[in-house]
Amino acid sequence: MTDFEKRILCIGAGYVGGPTMAMIAFKCPQYKVHVVDINPDRIDAWNSQNLPIYEPGLEEVVFEARGRNLFFSTDIQEGIEEADIIFVSVNTPTKTFGEGAGMAADLQYWEKTARQILECSKSPKIIVEKSTVPVRTAQAMERILGTDGTGKFQVLSNPEFLAEGTAIEDLKCPDRVLIGSRLTEEGLKARDELVSIYANWVPKDNIVTSDTWSSELSKLVANAFLAQRISSINAISALCEKTGADVSRVAYAVGKDGRIGDKFLKSSVGFGGSCFKKDILNLVYLCRSYGLQEVADYWEQVVKINEYQKERFVLNMLHTMFDTLAGKKICLLGFAFKADTGDTRETPGIYIAQRLAEEHCRVVVSDPQALDNAKIDLKELGDAVSYVEDPYEAAADCDALAVLTEWNLYKELDYAKIYNSMTKPAFVFDGRNILDHQALHDIGFNVFPIGKPALTHYRTNGRTR
Numbered sequence: 001m002t003d004f005e006k007r008i009l010c011i012g013a014g015y016v017g018g019p020t021m022a023m024i025a026f027k028c029p030q031y032k033v034h035v036v037d038i039n040p041d042r043i044d045a046w047n048s049q050n051l052p053i054y055e056p057g058l059e060e061v062v063f064e065a066r067g068r069n070l071f072f073s074t075d076i077q078e079g080i081e082e083a084d085i086i087f088v089s090v091n092t093p094t095k096t097f098g099e100g101a102g103m104a105a106d107l108q109y110w111e112k113t114a115r116q117i118l119e120c121s122k123s124p125k126i127i128v129e130k131s132t133v134p135v136r137t138a139q140a141m142e143r144i145l146g147t148d149g150t151g152k153f154q155v156l157s158n159p160e161f162l163a164e165g166t167a168i169e170d171l172k173c174p175d176r177v178l179i180g181s182r183l184t185e186e187g188l189k190a191r192d193e194l195v196s197i198y199a200n201w202v203p204k205d206n207i208v209t210s211d212t213w214s215s216e217l218s219k220l221v222a223n224a225f226l227a228q229r230i231s232s233i234n235a236i237s238a239l240c241e242k243t244g245a246d247v248s249r250v251a252y253a254v255g256k257d258g259r260i261g262d263k264f265l266k267s268s269v270g271f272g273g274s275c276f277k278k279d280i281l282n283l284v285y286l287c288r289s290y291g292l293q294e295v296a297d298y299w300e301q302v303v304k305i306n307e308y309q310k311e312r313f314v315l316n317m318l319h320t321m322f323d324t325l326a327g328k329k330i331c332l333l334g335f336a337f338k339a340d341t342g343d344t345r346e347t348p349g350i351y352i353a354q355r356l357a358e359e360h361c362r363v364v365v366s367d368p369q370a371l372d373n374a375k376i377d378l379k380e381l382g383d384a385v386s387y388v389e390d391p392y393e394a395a396a397d398c399d400a401l402a403v404l405t406e407w408n409l410y411k412e413l414d415y416a417k418i419y420n421s422m423t424k425p426a427f428v429f430d431g432r433n434i435l436d437h438q439a440l441h442d443i444g445f446n447v448f449p450i451g452k453p454a455l456t457h458y459r460t461n462g463r464t465r
């Protein structure tokens with residue numbers, strides 16, 4: 001143990017704690033990195049050949065560092081005792097009960113961690129907020145730890161910006177690493193210590209430092225801005241469908257303006273994932289709690305448009321397929337909230353499957369990584385849903401395909417073969433605009449992209465080309 005230059009602990013071995021710590025250990029063999037969690041199954045999986053999350057490139061990084069300077073265990077007490085720096089990366093979901101239910105962040109896991117740190121610490125430590133938290137949470141942490149920034153503990157904010165599916169690339173070459181601290185002598189010293197860890201592989205210019213509250217707020221704002229772009233283009237997709245404009249062309253033309261930029265302008269069935277909705281609602285709640293009603297309403301609209309987009313997708317299927325889905329069978333191509341992950345938290349697929357089942361439609365869910373999660377998410381729908389990994393088998397006898405996740409494999413399927421196995425007339429609802437719509441139409445499908453003219457073999461209400 002004494003051979004290591006620094007001893008780093010991370011509390012919470014989830015989508016963030018696991019990959020971020022694996023990257024620190026991988027890049028910095030001189031540090032001991034210990035990741036702990038209360039969930040023993042998760043820890044067992046991190047210690048196995050079958051890691052608990054799917055993330056391209058993750059195995060390579062974990063397998064290289066694990067056992068060398070990267071360790072996973074449930075021994076939280078020992079971990080705290082020996083650590084110099086403690087990252088807190090526990091979940092901060094939306095509260096489901098009491099004051100702020102459905103909006104505010106649930107800080108109970110985070111608070112428990114703070115108390116545990118206090119109980120088990122025998123030496124001074126730097127505590128790093130990795131979890132996404134409301135502004136001024138670091139102050140609450142300081143109060144629990146009985147410090148005002150001058151004592152045994154220094155609390156830093158170091159929000160994580162990785163996106164799932166690209167976590168390893170994002171961690172290897174981050175746009176920025178953000179570190180917020182108190183601007184006191186002790187605060188700046190702690191900040192420099194954390195900077196020196198990242199500086200092992202992140203260029204100095206990409207390590208941004210600020211005061212603690214700005215750092216905490218920046219994380220919520222970054223997610224709100226990203227989600228806002230998606231809701232903006234999705235709102236325009238509805239107008240495109242009414243007017244015959246093509247949302248991809250609009251996004252391209254608009255995004256060519258350097259001031260706007262071309263990223264995060266892909267119209268879709270709606271954004272999902274564990275962060276966007278939760279963090280925006282957290283921001284909305286914060287604004288309301290400070291009496292900023294107009295600001296809160298403004299950001300809440302980003303979430304509302306996302307709900308609207310998912311419902312629009314369902315209603316489009318219903319109305320297109322002759323205003324009844326009862327007894328029909330629809331194949332969902334993809335269930336993960338985005339490609340290259342098995343994560344289904346807040347995936348639009350959950351809402352869409354539930355709505356289809358409400359219409360007495362049978363649903364076949366297909367996904368290369370997310371079927372285990374889908375079975376848990378849709379358990380209450382019982383026999384209305386079946387789960388089939390092979391897309392050809394999944395599509396057989398269906399009336400429609402609905403593309404919900406932009407997996408590359410869906411671009412390369414033999415759609416003529418699929419068409420021949422489906423009930424006619426056969427429909428495609430491309431919730432990601434990833435397929436070759438003209439080719440599908442030529443095969444015989446009636447094709448309904450998002451925000452583009454439909455390609456049908458019959459007349460529609462203004463959506464034909």
Ligand SMILES: NC(=O)c1ccc[n+]([C@@H]2O[C@H](COP(=O)([O-])OP(=O)(O)OC[C@H]3O[C@@H](n4cnc5c(N)ncnc54)[C@H](O)[C@@H]3O)[C@@H](O)[C@H]2O)c1
Nearest residue numbers: 012013014015016037038039089090091092109131132160
């Ligand atoms: N998932 C992402 O892509 C992402 C990206 C950036 C930031 N974040 C933020 O990071 C935080 C963690 O997110 P996540 O997706 O990794 O969550 P997660 O649910 O995958 O992991 C959190 C882990 O913390 C563990 N935990 C909870 N309380 C604990 C305790 N007292 N002691 C030890 N372990 C405990 C849980 O068992 C769980 O394994 C959240 O605040 C989230 O908003 C997530």
Ligand SMILES: O=c1ccn([C@@H]2O[C@H](COP(=O)(O)OP(=O)(O)O[C@H]3O[C@H](CO)[C@@H](O)[C@H](O)[C@H]3O)[C@@H](O)[C@H]2O)c(=O)[nH]1
Nearest residue numbers: 160161162163164230264265266268271272273275337338
């Ligand atoms: O143009 C786009 C881009 C994304 N999406 C959807 O938006 C959702 C979120 O995608 P993405 O942001 O790529 O994945 P996340 O893993 O949720 O990452 C976001 O949330 C994380 C958690 O806070 C942050 O760390 C990341 O910076 C932020 O991108 C997914 O459903 C995507 O399909 C679109 O519909 N259109």
